[in-house]
Amino acid sequence: MTVSKTAVAEAARARKEPVEPAETTALQLGELSELLGYTLKRAQLKIFEDFLRCMAPLQLTPAQFSVLLLLEKNPGRNQTEIANTLGILRPNFVSMLDGLESRGLCERVRSTNDRRSHILLLTERGRNMLVRAKRLVANKHEARLNELLGPTNRAALLAMLTKIVNEF
Amino acid sequence: MTVSKTAVAEAARARKEPVEPAETTALQLGELSELLGYTLKRAQLKIFEDFLRCMAPLQLTPAQFSVLLLLEKNPGRNQTEIANTLGILRPNFVSMLDGLESRGLCERVRSTNDRRSHILLLTERGRNMLVRAKRLVANKHEARLNELLGPTNRAALLAMLTKIVNEF
DNA sequence: TGATAATTGTTATTCAACATATCAAATATC
DNA sequence: GATATTTGATATGTTGAATAACAATTATCA
Numbered sequence: 001m002t003v004s005k006t007a008v009a010e011a012a013r014a015r016k017e018p019v020e021p022a023e024t025t026a027l028q029l030g031e032l033s034e035l036l037g038y039t040l041k042r043a044q045l046k047i048f049e050d051f052l053r054c055m056a057p058l059q060l061t062p063a064q065f066s067v068l069l070l071l072e073k074n075p076g077r078n079q080t081e082i083a084n085t086l087g088i089l090r091p092n093f094v095s096m097l098d099g100l101e102s103r104g105l106c107e108r109v110r111s112t113n114d115r116r117s118h119i120l121l122l123t124e125r126g127r128n129m130l131v132r133a134k135r136l137v138a139n140k141h142e143a144r145l146n147e148l149l150g151p152t153n154r155a156a157l158l159a160m161l162t163k164i165v166n167e168f
Numbered sequence: 169m170t171v172s173k174t175a176v177a178e179a180a181r182a183r184k185e186p187v188e189p190a191e192t193t194a195l196q197l198g199e200l201s202e203l204l205g206y207t208l209k210r211a212q213l214k215i216f217e218d219f220l221r222c223m224a225p226l227q228l229t230p231a232q233f234s235v236l237l238l239l240e241k242n243p244g245r246n247q248t249e250i251a252n253t254l255g256i257l258r259p260n261f262v263s264m265l266d267g268l269e270s271r272g273l274c275e276r277v278r279s280t281n282d283r284r285s286h287i288l289l290l291t292e293r294g295r296n297m298l299v300r301a302k303r304l305v306a307n308k309h310e311a312r313l314n315e316l317l318g319p320t321n322r323a324a325l326l327a328m329l330t331k332i333v334n335e336f
Numbered sequence: 337t338g339a340t341a342a343t344t345g346t347t348a349t350t351c352a353a354c355a356t357a358t359c360a361a362a363t364a365t366c
Numbered sequence: 367g368a369t370a371t372t373t374g375a376t377a378t379g380t381t382g383a384a385t386a387a388c389a390a391t392t393a394t395c396a
Contacts, residue, residue: 029238029253032234035234035310036310036313037219040212041216042255043208043329044209047332051205070200078345087213089384091383108345117343117391148331149332154204157325157329158202160324162211164211164313165210165211231353247374248372248374256354258373276374282372285372
């Protein structure tokens, strides 16, 4: 067996010296930490994680919350319209609506002027749920973000992300 | 059935008047555009999309690129260590490595001092690929982002995202 | 008008990302 | 030396995202 780098490392470790990349040390992210896409993704996961935690009492995912918000602001639209503006494909939106409708949060009503389409409406229960959901988001989730970043930075962050979404 | 809002809308449409939310108009995002998580996710999708476009000649996904970067900066680590720092679960990292190794970009070497683990190394080919990949990322992908945001804003954005990742 | 095309919601299906349980081999612990 | 832990791997399940195809309905336009 040849004297390997790991053998050297082992010897150093026996002497309790720090080794080249000390095996017990956190890895170097290197250029990864400069990659916007990488950091963006990790930040997004963190934020969704917190969102789910804050929303646990209501059992609403970010996607479901976004649907309810959109229905509130745009009552009477059909499935295609809602799905499109959320970037959800129509086939995948079906089961999503099934879930919300079976919980009594929204309803599909056959449109009278285009009997192919379903008009989407929040139910009373859906509106109540949305009120509580908004409160949780504002007081737990976004409040924590505001605390971390400060309102100015938070606004700047949102502005840049919006720019990316709209102009990139 | 009561006279519904949709009925009113229908009547108005018959008169060719613009209705409350004119059906042909883009939907109102409303509070959705103020939701950091929502905007963050959409921005992330946009950026990954562009990354894939820029990287198409090399056929590298963001995840694969991040592995190669990490192997370059941390040669000789084992699968668990690399997977962990990338937030990839060890079972899922296996097939990922299979892909990279079958393309000759990296190799697993049985460790001599712990024969359970595989030391991961970039191959010569992997290093060459990485050089080209970095060039594409810098000159096409990140350059476009810099053009959109400006270097100062880009740095500020990255700093805030990093803060979220590390402190949220 | 009537034939043809397009749209809507839906189903089926595929693919990738993500997660858990389990295993044999090797190592660590005590 | 018996027991527990770690490592890479397999199997498997779940979810999100994507495409093709279908019946019902509506739009188009010759």
